Amino acid sequence: xxxxxxxxxxxxxxxxxxxxxxxxxxxxxxxxxxxxxxxxxxxxxxxxxxxxxxxxxxxxxxxxxxxxxxxxxxxxxxxxxxxxxxxxxxxxxxxxxxxxxxxxxxxxxxxxxxxxxxxxxxxxxxxxxxxxxxxxxxxxxxxxxxxxxxxxxxxxxxxxxxxxxxxxxxxxxxxxxxxxxxxxxxxxxxxxxxxxxxxxxxxxxxxxxxxxxxxxxxxxxxxxxxxxxxxxxxxxxxxxxxxxxxxxxxxxxxxxxxxxxxxxxxxxxxxxxxxxxxxxxxxxxxxxxxxxxxxxxxxxxxxxxxxxxxxxxxxxxxxxxxxxxxxxxxxxxxxxxxxxxxxxxxxxxxxxxxxxxxxxxxxxxxxxxxxxxxxxxxx
Amino acid sequence: xxxxxxxxxxxxxxxxxxxxxxxxxxxxxxxxxxxxxxxxxxxxxxxxxxxxxxxxxxxxxxxxxxxxxxxxxxxxxxxxxxxxxxxxxxxxxxxxxxxxxxxxxxxxxxxxxxxxxxxxxxxxxxxxxxxxxxxxxxxxxxxxxxxxxxxxxxxxxxxxxxxxxxxxxxxxxxxxxxxxxxxxxxxxxxxxxxxxxxxxxxxxxxxxxxxxxxxxxxxxxxxxxxxxxxxxxxxxxxxxxxxxxxxxxxxxxxxxxxxxxxxxxxxxxxxxxxxxxxxxxxxxxxxxxxxxxxxxxx
Numbered sequence: 001x002x003x004x005x006x007x008x009x010x011x012x013x014x015x016x017x018x019x020x021x022x023x024x025x026x027x028x029x030x031x032x033x034x035x036x037x038x039x040x041x042x043x044x045x046x047x048x049x050x051x052x053x054x055x056x057x058x059x060x061x062x063x064x065x066x067x068x069x070x071x072x073x074x075x076x077x078x079x080x081x082x083x084x085x086x087x088x089x090x091x092x093x094x095x096x097x098x099x100x101x102x103x104x105x106x107x108x109x110x111x112x113x114x115x116x117x118x119x120x121x122x123x124x125x126x127x128x129x130x131x132x133x134x135x136x137x138x139x140x141x142x143x144x145x146x147x148x149x150x151x152x153x154x155x156x157x158x159x160x161x162x163x164x165x166x167x168x169x170x171x172x173x174x175x176x177x178x179x180x181x182x183x184x185x186x187x188x189x190x191x192x193x194x195x196x197x198x199x200x201x202x203x204x205x206x207x208x209x210x211x212x213x214x215x216x217x218x219x220x221x222x223x224x225x226x227x228x229x230x231x232x233x234x235x236x237x238x239x240x241x242x243x244x245x246x247x248x249x250x251x252x253x254x255x256x257x258x259x260x261x262x263x264x265x266x267x268x269x270x271x272x273x274x275x276x277x278x279x280x281x282x283x284x285x286x287x288x289x290x291x292x293x294x295x296x297x298x299x300x301x302x303x304x305x306x307x308x309x310x311x312x313x314x315x316x317x318x319x320x321x322x323x324x325x326x327x328x329x330x331x332x333x334x335x336x337x338x339x340x341x342x343x344x345x346x347x348x349x350x351x352x353x354x355x356x357x358x359x360x361x362x363x364x365x366x367x368x369x370x371x372x373x374x375x376x377x378x379x
Numbered sequence: 380x381x382x383x384x385x386x387x388x389x390x391x392x393x394x395x396x397x398x399x400x401x402x403x404x405x406x407x408x409x410x411x412x413x414x415x416x417x418x419x420x421x422x423x424x425x426x427x428x429x430x431x432x433x434x435x436x437x438x439x440x441x442x443x444x445x446x447x448x449x450x451x452x453x454x455x456x457x458x459x460x461x462x463x464x465x466x467x468x469x470x471x472x473x474x475x476x477x478x479x480x481x482x483x484x485x486x487x488x489x490x491x492x493x494x495x496x497x498x499x500x501x502x503x504x505x506x507x508x509x510x511x512x513x514x515x516x517x518x519x520x521x522x523x524x525x526x527x528x529x530x531x532x533x534x535x536x537x538x539x540x541x542x543x544x545x546x547x548x549x550x551x552x553x554x555x556x557x558x559x560x561x562x563x564x565x566x567x568x569x570x571x572x573x574x575x576x577x578x579x580x581x582x583x584x585x586x587x588x589x590x591x592x593x594x595x596x597x598x599x600x601x602x603x604x605x606x607x608x609x610x611x612x613x614x615x616x617x618x619x620x621x622x623x624x625x626x627x628x629x630x631x632x633x634x635x636x637x638x639x640x641x642x643x644x645x646x647x648x649x650x651x652x653x654x655x656x657x658x659x660x661x662x663x664x665x666x667x668x669x670x671x672x673x674x675x676x677x
Contacts, residue, residue, distance in 0.1 A: 058472070060472070060475070108662055109658060109661050109662060109665075112665040113661055113665045113666075114665075114666075116414045116471075116472070116475060116614075117610060117614070117661070117665070117666065117667075119414065119475075120414070120606045120607070120609075120610045120657070121610070121657065121658060121661050123603065123606060123607075123654065124607070124654035124655065124657055124658045127650075127651045127654045128651050128654055128655060128658075130651075131647065131648065131650075131651045134647075258600075258603070262479055262483070265476065265479065266479070266480075269476050313491065317487055317491050320483060320484075320487040321484060321487055321488075323483065324480045324481070324482075324483030324484035324487060325480070325484060326480075327476065327477065327479060327480030327483070328460065328477055328480040328481060328484070331464050331473055331476065331477050331480070332460070332463060332464055332477075335464070335473060
């Protein structure tokens with residue numbers, strides 16, 4: 001037993017340490033940092049979804065904002081008034097399924113339209129979706145959006161409810177509570193996505209991306225897998241949308257614009273295509289950058305504080321510059337993104353020649369089998 | 380009846396401007412397999428240059444300079460940035476995403492310069508109108524149709540009659556074989572980007588002319604509507620891009636014109652109608668209306 005424990009510790013030591021750190025953070029950080037973390041977690045869930053579709057299956061999607069909107073508005077409508085007013089936990093589940101169903105409805109297109117074409121076809125979803133959000137007042141609240149009903153799980157409310165909750169002398173407000181919800185949802189995303197990528201579906205999608213004809217000859221049902229990838233990616237987007245809605249406490253149509261879709265695409269590109277960890281890193285970078293820039297604008301060189309007249313570079317613009325430049329520079333010099341950079345650095349630190357593992361498929365079959373076994377034995 | 384004619388004319392004018400942009404998409408796609416998401420920013424750049432230069436150079440001079448500069452910027456972007464990204468079979472995908480990064484950079488910078496202003500381009504037709512029998516047409520629309528027709532005819536002549544056009548078509552057919560026959564792919568691509576950039580700058584002038592209010596920071600987003608046009612036509616077909624643009628322009632104008640009758644679709648549906656049309660067409664023909672059908676080899 002202790003042998004298993006040490007081997008797990010040796011292999012998963014860093015992961016465990018990181019998980020512990022994430023668990024402890026709400027005790028040390030104030031609400032501002034927790035909000036950055038929350039938005040990053042939501043973005044990471046969405047980014048994993050689009051990574052599955054664009055990174056692994058090679059299908060470009062610019063429609064991610066639409067599915068985020070379906071998740072967010074689905075939850076708000078299902079749990080709120082006007083709407084059926086379902087129990088919030090059930091509404092979360094149904095909202096995710098709703099986003100999946102929306103992806104399924106689009107599958108006649110998503111299953112047959114390839115690569116770049118799909119990217120443009122999904123543009124349609126964003127614009128048509130935005131139009132619906134603005135016009136369907138009774139469901140979406142129109143231009144001004146709707147406020148988000150708080151989540152309650154078995155009597156526990158994810159707000160600053162009374163009686164207040166204090167853990168180890170730290171008052172637990174909405175941010176702290178949502179933080180743990182976000183962590184749980186993110187862990188769920190992380191493990192399901194890794195399972196999908198390393199299993200049969202992941203391999204089929206990679207084969208499909210590399211050569212459609214070869215894959216179909218090998219027995220991969222092209223349209224079925226493409227549609228399935230689209231549906232699963234939409235469901236992750238829906239989940240991300242729900243978490244975003246809970247963190248924002250208000251949803252407005254203008255948030256779910258094309259720029260948001262582009263952000264998600266940028267996350268997986270910056271992080272490294274086809275890797276769950278990369279998508280997460282990209283999500284943290286893209287989400288955190290503008291917020292941090294705005295907060296520390298007065299201490300940064302070359303950046304003016306917000307509203308100090310035109311012509312000067314404000315924090316939002318500075319963040320946009322950095323972010324646009326990051327996309328270009330990373331693709332120029334490190335086409336496999338942060339994930340690839342980390343892998344190469346690690347290989348160099350160990351003074352071994354870099355191993356060229358195809359990043360999309362994760363480790364070789366042997367390793368993934370051992371990880372799977374190790375996981376089963378963990379209590 | 381007059382209403383219908385009005386709407387049709389509006390549609391054709393709009394379609395011919397979209398055609399300028401869509402033709403740029405198609406040219407780039409044929410030469411490099413890249414879908415240019417940087418087109419909105421190139422369009423904005425062209426418009427911005429005309430806006431700041433027309434006081435000193437006059438409208439025609441400013442337009443000519445804007446077209447040339449935008450063309451050179453587009454060509455330089457391709458030669459100096461895009462062509463350095465990726466060499467494998469997925470290079471075109473990666474380069475497509477790089478164009479998104481370039482777009483973010485350029486749009487951020489131009490939007491910062493434009494700020495909340497509404498810039499005028501000093502075009503000679505202003506808000507004057509001409510009576511054509513039963514309908515009254517804004518001169519800017521006539522100018523859009525005429526200039527676009529000339530520019531598009533010029534582009535088609537380039538495709539058909541010049542050595543570059545021949546190289547472009549050869550490269551689109553089979554890049555490797557073309558390279559072996561002595562076609563300099565890097566140069567063919569860069570020139571394709573130049574042409575597309577010039578066309579985008581030209582389109583900007585008509586997109587912001589009367590009755591549009593003027594150049595604003597969001598003008599570049601209109602270029603996105605030419606995507607459906609190019610995709611409808613099949614992305615690699617210039618004729619398809621023309622047909623697609625007309626279809627999109629007419630749809631938008633007709634839906635906007637009969638908005639009161641289409642109340643159920645909601646206000647402002649004209650702006651998103653092009654995308655609805657695109658989805659419908661892609662359902663029937665996943666590779667567009669004019670795409671070549673070919674067997675794939677493993």
